[in-house]
Amino acid sequence: MIRVSGLSKRYGDRDVLTDVSFEVAEGEMFGFIGANGAGKSTTMRAIMGVLAPTAGSITWHGQPLTRETRRRFGYMPEERGLYQKMKVAEQIAYFGQVYGLDHPAAARATDELIERLDLTRHRDDEVQALSLGNQQRAQLAVALVHSPELLVLDEPFSGLDPTGVDALAEILRERQQRGTPVIFSSHQLELVERLISSVGIIVQGRMVAVGTVDEVRQARTEPRLRVSLSGARPGWHTRLPGRVHSVQDPGTAVVAPDGVSRVDILQAAMREGTVDHFGWLEPSLADVFREVVA
Amino acid sequence: MSNTVLIAKRELRMQLRSRGFLISLVASALVVIALVVAPMVMDSDEEYRVDIVGADSIGPLLEQAAEDSGIDVSVRTQPDERAARQAVADGDADAAVIEDRELLAEGDADGELTTLIQQAHQAAGFEAQLAASELPRDEVLATVTVAPLTMQSVGDGDEHDGARQALAFMILIALLFLLMSTTVSVAAGVIEEKGSRIVEILLVAVRPRELLAGKLLAFGLLGLVQLAVFSAAGFGTAWVVGLTDDLPPGTAFIVAATFTGYAFGFLFFGAMAAALASLTSRQEELNSTLGPMTAATIFSYLGAFFAFNDPDALLSRIATIVPPFSSMAMPVRLASSDVALWEVGLSALLMIAAIAAILALGGRIYERSVLRTGAKARLSEVLAAPGESPDAPTSPQHPTTKEKV
Numbered sequence: 001m002i003r004v005s006g007l008s009k010r011y012g013d014r015d016v017l018t019d020v021s022f023e024v025a026e027g028e029m030f031g032f033i034g035a036n037g038a039g040k041s042t043t044m045r046a047i048m049g050v051l052a053p054t055a056g057s058i059t060w061h062g063q064p065l066t067r068e069t070r071r072r073f074g075y076m077p078e079e080r081g082l083y084q085k086m087k088v089a090e091q092i093a094y095f096g097q098v099y100g101l102d103h104p105a106a107a108r109a110t111d112e113l114i115e116r117l118d119l120t121r122h123r124d125d126e127v128q129a130l131s132l133g134n135q136q137r138a139q140l141a142v143a144l145v146h147s148p149e150l151l152v153l154d155e156p157f158s159g160l161d162p163t164g165v166d167a168l169a170e171i172l173r174e175r176q177q178r179g180t181p182v183i184f185s186s187h188q189l190e191l192v193e194r195l196i197s198s199v200g201i202i203v204q205g206r207m208v209a210v211g212t213v214d215e216v217r218q219a220r221t222e223p224r225l226r227v228s229l230s231g232a233r234p235g236w237h238t239r240l241p242g243r244v245h246s247v248q249d250p251g252t253a254v255v256a257p258d259g260v261s262r263v264d265i266l267q268a269a270m271r272e273g274t275v276d277h278f279g280w281l282e283p284s285l286a287d288v289f290r291e292v293v294a
Numbered sequence: 295m296s297n298t299v300l301i302a303k304r305e306l307r308m309q310l311r312s313r314g315f316l317i318s319l320v321a322s323a324l325v326v327i328a329l330v331v332a333p334m335v336m337d338s339d340e341e342y343r344v345d346i347v348g349a350d351s352i353g354p355l356l357e358q359a360a361e362d363s364g365i366d367v368s369v370r371t372q373p374d375e376r377a378a379r380q381a382v383a384d385g386d387a388d389a390a391v392i393e394d395r396e397l398l399a400e401g402d403a404d405g406e407l408t409t410l411i412q413q414a415h416q417a418a419g420f421e422a423q424l425a426a427s428e429l430p431r432d433e434v435l436a437t438v439t440v441a442p443l444t445m446q447s448v449g450d451g452d453e454h455d456g457a458r459q460a461l462a463f464m465i466l467i468a469l470l471f472l473l474m475s476t477t478v479s480v481a482a483g484v485i486e487e488k489g490s491r492i493v494e495i496l497l498v499a500v501r502p503r504e505l506l507a508g509k510l511l512a513f514g515l516l517g518l519v520q521l522a523v524f525s526a527a528g529f530g531t532a533w534v535v536g537l538t539d540d541l542p543p544g545t546a547f548i549v550a551a552t553f554t555g556y557a558f559g560f561l562f563f564g565a566m567a568a569a570l571a572s573l574t575s576r577q578e579e580l581n582s583t584l585g586p587m588t589a590a591t592i593f594s595y596l597g598a599f600f601a602f603n604d605p606d607a608l609l610s611r612i613a614t615i616v617p618p619f620s621s622m623a624m625p626v627r628l629a630s631s632d633v634a635l636w637e638v639g640l641s642a643l644l645m646i647a648a649i650a651a652i653l654a655l656g657g658r659i660y661e662r663s664v665l666r667t668g669a670k671a672r673l674s675e676v677l678a679a680p681g682e683s684p685d686a687p688t689s690p691q692h693p694t695t696k697e698k699v
Binding site for chain 2 (some may be wrong): 045048049050051067070071073075077078079080081082083084085086094095097098099100142143
């Protein structure tokens, strides 16, 4: 398990991270979401040791991190970086060796990843000759080549086409099932919601919500009812008890009960017209995020 | 495999595969061969051509004077001044003498040739005036003839002076070329890794110093290999054309000193280049960021040039002892002149101390700035900042890391 406690980073008099804490256990996939510049990359860079935090600690199985420990982690930085003039397969294998594999093991892992990530046609191309999407795949292979014990991926899905997204999602699930904790950031919230077991929302350097998606949903959003009527007179929703959150179309409104019982709301709705739909609205992660950031 | 070796192997593989490197290696080897062969070709070709119009007596006298001085002069007769002028203007003749009265040349005539022609002209005039006079020929000749100065060489090894000069010149050029090119390659590599953020993935697993050491090892070896190729090309050519006998005694020592000078100079300038390059992330800023290193290299070249020009002057002696100038100047001075052993020893000791200092300082700058993002860092800032090094958080004793577990 990786545990981040009270992580802070200050540049001059500017706080970039303030008291960020979370943990990711074996087999967990942690989605890190937040606006640009909120502190996701800073947190990940601190985990990977490429940035020294001002305060706080990061432990792996209860032990402080060392370079030897981090060598067993897989990292994809925010800004992609590969040697432009090195061939794809050669480069993946080289980083495999940098991360501690011997030559034959690095070659085997490279072959496997090249096939999985559909890079077979490009294995002997220089990286600079690849499309951005394929460079991204090569970068992922570099992060995965040494079968890391923890994966830290900064925006791994950005720039991938739908097949690339699927291939990566499958690989991440596979690693997760093998027990590898995965931490990744993304702005594609639907995708995050589909993949993750827990989520952290960071706003201006502070972690404002952490937990499973359900926990965060419950903690951060008020319950809402979705009501659909037919045959109702215009303005029907203003006559419902509770507070109207939004009107989706003339026959559908989202209502926050604000303490009113759902039975009272249902009865009021029945007086206005024929109730086609009445039920709790499950907010998406995107809804939660918008609410938290607002 | 050690990280440093792993990194060095990658750099070597990439360089040896690059067509640019191989072309430059072959081209420079050809230049070395040309430098060895050129003087011979030019020597054998050096013959003055002089056209004479009228006054037939000057031709034989000129040939005689040329033969006495060991200079090749061919004399040709032209029918008139126009033809002679044309020949000089076209470069078919180096000079023309018109009616023993005028000397034609394109621009200023060569000093050596002018002296010969004037001498022949004097002799012709003297003979004519003597014949025209009633004076007794033998007496006059006895009166005006003065024995020439006898020439005697002093010092030793002077029969090698030409070869020494050539050797020193080639060492000077080779060291300048290699020190410039290999250190700039180190800097370009540092900027490539920093600018593309490859360092972020590398430094998770590898210490900054290991990364730096790997780069220096690779490009240092590459420079030594190039120097070996130059030496093989140079001495091989000298052997083929039969110049090896001209080489001064102790040539092997001079060559060894050149390799050492390169290795020392490379470590010094290479560490400096890496440290300066780590301040920026943009290849466009390569030249400006390397300014101090380029200046130090140019000063070293000037010092070495003094040592080439006047090996025993005080300035040359200082340049061969003070680091980092000594890395270039000492091999050059060793080739041009005899140097006391203590000077060689002192120069090496001082250079080793300077390398140790610059490696420590350069390593520190590199370590602290290679992971910095954003605009070009200032040297003073980097040195003053508390350890923003990636090693800091890895240590559980790091003062700012509070353990809350």
